[in-house]
Amino acid sequence: MNTDTKRYGGRGRAREVLPAAVRGLVLALVVLPFSTLFLVLALVSLGLIPIGLGLVTTPWVLTGVRTLADTRRRLADEWCGVRIPAVYRPLPESGNPWARTAGMLGDPQTWRDLRWLAVDITAGFVTALLPAVLLFYPLEGFAVAAGLWRPLSSYGGYWYGFVHVTDQTSALGAGALAAALLLLTPYAPRLLTAHFRLTASILGPSQGELAERVRVLTETRRDAVDTSAAELRRIERDLHDGAQARLVAMGMDLGTIEMLLDKDPEKARQLLARTRQSSVDALAELRDLVRGIHPPVLAERGVGDAVRALALRLPLPAEVNVDLAGRADAPVESAAYFAVSEVLTNAVKHSGADRIWVDLHHAEGMLRVTVTDNGKGGATVGAGSGLAGVERRLGTFDGVLAVSSPAGGPTLVTLEIPCVLS
Template identity: 45%
Template sequence: MTSTQSRAAVEPSEAAPTDAARALRRAALALGRLVVLSLLTPVTALLLAVSLVGFLLWCCLGVFPLFPAATRLVRAAAERARWVAGHWSQVPVPSPYSPRPALERTLHGWFWTGHDYHKSRWFADISRTVRWLWNDPATWWDALWVLLNPLVGGVIALAAPLLTGYGLYGLAQPLLPPGPGYGLLPLGGALAPVLGLALTLAGLALAAPSLWLYGHWTRALLGPTERSRLARRVEQLTEIRLDATEAQAAELRRIERDLHDGAQARLVAVSLRLGAVAALIDRDPAGAKQVVTETQENVTQALQELRDLVRGIHPPVLAERGLVEGVRALALDVPLRVEVLADLPGRAESPVESAVYFAVSEALTNAVKHGGARAATVELSHAAGLLRAEVTDDGQGGADPGQGSGLRGIQRRLAAFDGTLTLSSPPGGPTRLIMELPCVLSSPRTSSS
């Protein structure tokens, strides 16, 4: 056996304990989270009691201010449950609540809630809030969750911790004073540790699936309904339309400014110099020649500025050779070591290619300007009807869409095509941007030769 074979034979035995240790840590982490969820289950029961009191006071006695207050508490708990489902169970649960209608004031001083008029702003605000909460289907799904979660969610959260705790008690039997045996099971003495070990392992194995099941239980009741999804979709389309209109207007202003300050100014200068040449050509041929030379330089610079302007609108290499070659050409102009990895069996539609190209350009610019990166990787791929562009750099990290316009611009650009942007940028780096757009690739062009 060679030395290489010996190392290959040893590596699995060294990796196995590492994998087992990682699995044990993941199970212990899931078990700890289930313990936290089981301890928080009584809070849900308390919210149920408060909600029932607020509802009964409103229906029976007409005391309505407690109803919106109790509903707000339930919504806060539901939002926390959605956060737990997304971050602990890896089951994303979007918020389903409809936006609160605006309160409008008429010329006569009355307040319009969207349903009725009130003279008092305070009463109008209360009326608007109560009607908004009452008519929102998510309010009643939250109420159903508050009603059922102490039972269903509590059982899901408690099963694995109780099983593990019971198993640990069995493992500790040899160290405990003689007693009635191992709980309700007719096993004691030497068999108790064996049963305890089995139950402990079963509880640890059940922890991660239980956490996953808890997330899906939360999404089943607290996820968006079809009505809220449609309302949110209409809101997103409205935002996309406004963003597209603003972006188009800003792009037209940029083109106009670049033409006015660049090529147009140089062409005006060329016109003036040509007039000077006509005046000098008879009496000062040498001076006329010098003016012609300077004019030629101005024309060359104007042409270059026009090429740069066209490249900023739609790069020729992108139109002629596609997204992959366009990104590779872009990588050559960036002051970074950029590696482009591409696996695209065809070409996307021109608007989609343009959106991805400029999004990648913005990401690389941010890596240089804000991240202080020295190297970056761009990966282009297509699978399951999604065009995926992933940009990773070795910068300082800490990127936040709320702190600058660059990432928000990428989000708006992708949103116009129902695309999404996923950002991972911990302090210290690396920064990783994943852009996905639904599209269908055409078959690759074949050469006629």
Template identity: 50%
Template sequence: MDGGTVTETRQRETRLQRHVRAPWRGLALGLLGIPAMLVGIWFITVVSLITSFVGVLLFPSATMLLRTQLDAYRVRINRWTDAKIQRPYLPEPEIEPGLNGLLKRFARLISDPATWRDYLWAAADPIVVLFTAALPGLLILYGLWGFALATFAGGMIGHYGGTDWYAYIHVTEGYDRDAARLVSTVVIATACVVAGHLIGPKMLEVYGQWGRFVLGPTKKSELALRVQHLTETRSEAVDASAAELRRIERDLHDGAQARLVAMGMSLGAIEHLLDKDPAKARVLLAQTRESSAKALHELRDLVRGIHPPVLADRGLGDAVKALALDHPMRVEVTADLPERPEPPVESAAYFAVSEFLTNAAKHSGASQVWIDLRYDNGMLRITVTDDGRGGASLDGGTGLRGIERRIGTFDGVLALSSPVGGPTIVTMELPCALSSPKTSPS
């Protein structure tokens, strides 16, 4: 079987799985509507009491309860559909104690448009879900009930004097001896099961669009969330810059500066020994020359840590390839960058890749790493894959969270896939423009 046929087979298997799973996912979303409806009833009850102090006191907790319930919807809709829904709530400052803090929090929550959109969801979703996500699953269940009627349940109903209707077919005494009614039941049941599986993915996507429309952020909350994100990333960028300056100062003080001071003292001693003890002066000169070479090497390493010359001269692709050559593991690099990203983005991407490789060497137990760099639709996309043991996480203390914060300064995002047993795949995307030729002119 050639590669194309294998790919097509996998795609067919994926579509088949999607058609099989979508109806049951829709039913799960429908069942989620039951607690959401109950929470919505409690919320509107609290709202009806707002004219009294009891309503003001209970409103924040009722709102938070509703938000918690609908966060479960967002997680599942994001996981099961292509509709990606962000939390729409306006950023909430630190809660102040006392009555004044309670009133301020009440005012913030009641003026947040997302609060009332949440209630709209809780009120309308039990109806919407029945005609979208849950409909395919209900059709399949109805079809399965038809098969049960045709095999044993219809005869039992008739035997005990019961009566029922399956679509237009009357299930009563003698039903199990009427071939025409049995065949009709099987045909309708089969049609329901097939239709449920066929329309399952489409109905789930329609439901996802409904979820994004109601549960997603408004323009106001998008702007507020954007401001909050920029504030956080600016603070993190300032902290990172301060930490980098402290590192440079420490490296200069402990390394090159200390050697230069020692060289100055040695030169002073040599000056006094030239006439008295030339042989000892020559020994000190040799040691001073070694110290000067070490100081120069440390300065070069320091400069390389600030902005590697190969990155400045050759660009990100060649700089990562040079990084791979010096790495103890086997590293394969594929770079498809027609031009160079902006220098700050290029530098952030380079050091992120360097950190990924360091993590792989220290923690993954991998023997080989694959790095793919490409630019597509305004995004610099970098994928680092290793064949290690897996099990990495953003909270595992491996530096990935720091990388995520650092690229967040540029509106970058980081995605991690690391199942136990491997492989570990880290994908990083940075929005940027390609602004200069691939290599700088000489």
């Protein structure tokens, strides 16, 4: 049994009819006119792009369209329990109007929003108005049957639906039609749900896009498994060639020292000093290895302070701004930290920048990190690049990476990971 059947039981409930009719009327007469306004503004703004003016107006207009679409998503969920996912891509936060316009127009969800506006002012208007028609139009039919037809007859009669009212008999026919319509009013809530399901069919991602998303997630999960296996092999190799080798050498030196204590104390002291230095080196290697696996500051104080500590070790001045009201899950923090580390390493090595800015904040269920540098630009997410590895790392958590790096700079790298803060 589906949700509609359970909720309305085939006939509906009287207490749900009036709210559905009022909400449909509000949508048709108050909310839907905004769809017309924004569709006209969007078409005009897109038409002005070739002359440059549209580059400035389009981001503002499309932001308004997104706000309108998000409002309809919220109403669909609150009024009828219809959930419509929003899958907007992250936008560059730079002040470059061309970058924001190109980012919005390159987002498939933007074009779904515009198609929805066109449907909303046609079929959407009808499906929103029908619940109110089923409830309020019969009242007019009863009024006509009760005598309202008389003052109307002086104007050549009156049409109620398909009934031409010219006398009392035809007026009673209008009343009968009104009674028939009134029997359909329990289905008003279903009609309102149909309006939102129509909205969901346009605003929601297509099956092809969902299949592509599943494919990408499958690949990123496989990449995560391969990366984990490679990381384990690296740790094993580092332990074998580094700290383990030093500890073996220290054991041998200590054995030699035992034999030389009585025969050659001076030589024993020299070996003891060398062994002490080997222990210091082994401890340093182990600390570096542990820091590479999971930095202690990340575990103790969270990703914000871990990124601050990372920025202090950079050879370039870096300004870090953190606005986080809590902590994400440890795997998410780890992914964000190492992704930022890779982005900063790329900036230091390849950008030619003399300053870096890092911003971390949480909004709309997303941990969002932006890294900006004033270098020469030209960064791309290509095969074999560090940014491609970052993209695969984020993909494991259904995160995304966006890069805006025009020639001459600046470069803006945005990372987003869905999460909640504790």
